[in-house]
Amino acid sequence: MPITILGIESSCDDTSAAVISDGELLSNVIANQDVHIKYGGVVPELASRAHQQNIIPVVESAIKNAGISKNELSAIAFTRGPGLLGSLLVGSSFAKGLSLALEIPLIEINHLQAHILVHFIKQIDKKPPAFPFLCLLISGGHTQIIIVKDYFEMEVIGSTIDDAAGEAFDKCAKILGLPYPGGPYIDKLAKTGNSKKFSFTKPSVADYNFSFSGLKTNFLYFVNAQVKLEPNFIEQNLNDLCASIQHIIIEILIEQLKKVAKNTGIKEIALAGGVSANSMLKETLISVSEKNKWQCYIPELKFTTDNAAMIAITGYYKYLKNKFTDQKISATARYNL
Ligand code: KG4
Ligand code: ZN
Numbered sequence: 001m002p003i004t005i006l007g008i009e010s011s012c013d014d015t016s017a018a019v020i021s022d023g024e025l026l027s028n029v030i031a032n033q034d035v036h037i038k039y040g041g042v043v044p045e046l047a048s049r050a051h052q053q054n055i056i057p058v059v060e061s062a063i064k065n066a067g068i069s070k071n072e073l074s075a076i077a078f079t080r081g082p083g084l085l086g087s088l089l090v091g092s093s094f095a096k097g098l099s100l101a102l103e104i105p106l107i108e109i110n111h112l113q114a115h116i117l118v119h120f121i122k123q124i125d126k127k128p129p130a131f132p133f134l135c136l137l138i139s140g141g142h143t144q145i146i147i148v149k150d151y152f153e154m155e156v157i158g159s160t161i162d163d164a165a166g167e168a169f170d171k172c173a174k175i176l177g178l179p180y181p182g183g184p185y186i187d188k189l190a191k192t193g194n195s196k197k198f199s200f201t202k203p204s205v206a207d208y209n210f211s212f213s214g215l216k217t218n219f220l221y222f223v224n225a226q227v228k229l230e231p232n233f234i235e236q237n238l239n240d241l242c243a244s245i246q247h248i249i250i251e252i253l254i255e256q257l258k259k260v261a262k263n264t265g266i267k268e269i270a271l272a273g274g275v276s277a278n279s280m281l282k283e284t285l286i287s288v289s290e291k292n293k294w295q296c297y298i299p300e301l302k303f304t305t306d307n308a309a310m311i312a313i314t315g316y317y318k319y320l321k322n323k324f325t326d327q328k329i330s331a332t333a334r335y336n337l
Pocket of ligand 1: 012138141165181182183184187273274275276277278279304305
């Protein structure tokens, strides 16, 4: 009998369900929530309500697209945290109810661990990173460098002391009047911009940590001062501003990664999280990897931002290790790696 896991993700503003069978992806359905766009950020109460509307059709589609019946599921894996509590509650309550109804085991998942283990979804012509590997986990809420020693043995050796890299992209995009989330817009506009046109101060942070809030303030003051001199400054320089801010964010990330790789001697390097969708970051990592003889692993675009495929694959490895949970489990907004 194959081991078939239904994964459910609802930690922020994407409702997603996926089915993985013996490590292979059968379906991955994501419902995005457009309701937040006009507010320039995720509104927790609206996110929670949208999850309630989406969860049943999303799970039904995931099972249907997988070409299986719900009775063929071996277990249900759900995101326990970290994330928005109201959002997490929708996915976790649904998962608990379904596991009771189908009389199959329940598996709780750490969303951050899942972003990393997405590399282990079986894919033709693609091998997963070998342990131990370094993972640069960069999303809207987290920026960390992790030594991944085994599937469930992970050591965080560097973290942001303030904003996350995704937050830096999104906040700078907002300053430029771009929609939320701004990361993908900056990525696109930067392609035709000059990254050397404007320079910003790089933060100095101890050890392997990161800081982005000073950079954002630096960017804000610079843009405001220029707009005072020339009201059309943003419009006239949009692509160069995007390329310049993107350039420095990437430089900060890669510099710390190089330091850790050098000091640990680890040459297997993986990216994970929403920001790893950034095209210039991917290009930079590939060229830095060639120079340093690293083997780099970049997730496919559909696996970078929040998705349930990563929850299902993590559930699969937990299933193999008999790591189940019971109905007493509750969602948690904070959940460290
Ligand atoms: O992992 P994720 O989907 O959600 C969290 O768990 O936070 O990451 C979302 C973040 C947002 O900040 C978004 O702007 C950023 O990932 N992002 C990007 C790109 N695509 C998504 N940042 C830069 N370039 C991109 N192409
Ligand atoms: Zn995420």
